[in-house]
Amino acid sequence: MFSKIVKSTTFLLFAATTLSAANFNAGAEKDRLEMIKYFEAKFEDPAKNLNRFFPYSDEEELATKYDKGLKHMDFNIGSYAYSKDAKFQYEQLKEMPPYDYAIDKGEELYTKKFANGNSLQTCFPDLTNAGTYPYFDEKSKKMVSLTSTINDCLRANGEKEWDTKKGPLAEFQAYWVNESKEAGKIFDIKINSQAEKDAYERGKEYYYTQRGYLKLSCATCHVQGAGQRVRNEILSPLVGQVTHFPVLRLKWTDIGTVERRLSGCVVDQGQVPPKDESQTMIELLYFLAYMSNGMPVDGPDVRK
Ligand code: HEC
Missing domain, CATH: 1.10.760.10 (Cytochrome c-like domain)
Known part of the structure; x- marks a missing residue:
């Protein structure tokens, strides 16, 4: 009898811990899967999706310059996944990797x-x-x-x-x-505790907060805006955005960290970037890295 009780409480305890461990990342996992679905739908056929996703774009450009039928793993190379011209230049650079x-x-x-x-x-x-x-x-x-x-x-x-x-x-x-x-590793970010869940939520909030007089958030450009052209660049998607750092940017001419790149984007929003080793920066990176979970570690790499 006694051993039966012990057994069943151990079982219950075990069930409770595994359940709650699964719970801590449930929200993040939902975010990740929804985001993959969103990008796969968006880049299934950009010209056909003009009204839904690219209301201000040129149909001819979408039909001739964009790749179609993209799947989750294609986003590992950022905007080169959908921009045919940029991808061609990228592949040429990769023949003699400058990094x-x-x-x-x-x-x-x-x-x-x-x-x-x-x-x-x-x-x-x-x-x-x-x-x-x-x-x-x-x-x-x-x-x-x-x-x-x-x-x-x-x-x-x-x-x-x-x-x-x-x-x-x-x-x-x-x-x-x-x-x-x-070693063939993939992104494998864990959210196993309340502290980690809170850190993820704060990173996500940073990502979606509108800033500056233009009221831009990271998501304005890299979720809703992904695929659209800004000057001579095409905006990359949130999914797969940090899998390839550090990066040699042709504009920098040397190799730089992900913090260097993010700080540039925050400055473009008219804001002062968080310090590179601050919890705010690391929590933002945590959110970004979680959104790339399951994708191959693919750095260093080269970007325009
Ligand atoms: C006004 C639009 C805009 C906003 C807002 C913006 N970015 Fe960017 N971002 C760009 C452009 C343009 C590039 C270069 C093209 C590309 O790869 O997306 C870029 C590049 C990046 C890259 C490198 C992508 C790669 O493939 O190497 C990352 C990572 C990134 N941004 C993250 C962020 C984060 C995080 C925020 C919010 C703090 C943010 N961006 C806000 C425009 C923006």
Whole structure:
């Protein structure tokens, strides 16, 4: 009798924890699936979808310059997925990847000794996990990004922290992410606790908040606006938007972090970007990374 009670309470406890663990990401999972559905519908046939999704576009342009029938995984290359001309240029650039130098430099940095004899390798023995960042660190009760964790390692070893936008930090990320890519890893962001759920919700809120005198949110451009032309660029979709960082932008001429790119977009909204290692920035990245869950880690990459 007693053992029966113990058994059934253990079962109940087990059921309760698995249920609640599943619950924490239920909302996020719904967001992710709906977003994939939205983009697949939008890019199923842009010209045919003119009235529904591209009311101000030119039908001729949509019919001749846009690819059709796109599926979830196609969005891993951002706007190159649907823009035929841009995709052609992108594929040519990829034949001699201009970011290879950064992977090599990152590999050297990985084992280079700090003054105390440790190295980045001491902090990060496994580099196949880039797709699990950002995550919530139970010990410090803080969200950690691929960028903040590198500077945390430097600081903990008495080294000077690095610029969070370019230079050695971006180069080391290029090596790290490439190791994850070569190991065939996908984005695998977890939301297993109330703290993580709250962080996701705050990141999502940041994404959908309208800012500046034009009242633009990230979503104005990268959800509703995805596929539309802004000057000479076509707007990329939220899904798959952070799978390929760090990125060598032709405009920058060197490799840069995802924070560098996001800060540019926030400045374009007429706002002051959050600090790169702030919880606000990391929570925004957490939301973005969750929306790319299930997609391959695909950095570094090249963009216009
Ligand atoms: C006024 C429109 C606009 C707004 C608002 C905007 N962006 Fe962008 N964003 C762009 C343009 C244009 C590009 C370059 C073309 C592209 O890849 O989308 C870009 C590029 C990006 C990229 C790089 C995509 C890639 O494939 O490498 C990311 C990530 C991004 N934006 C995120 C954001 C986030 C997060 C916000 C909100 C904080 C935001 N953007 C707000 C216009 C905008």
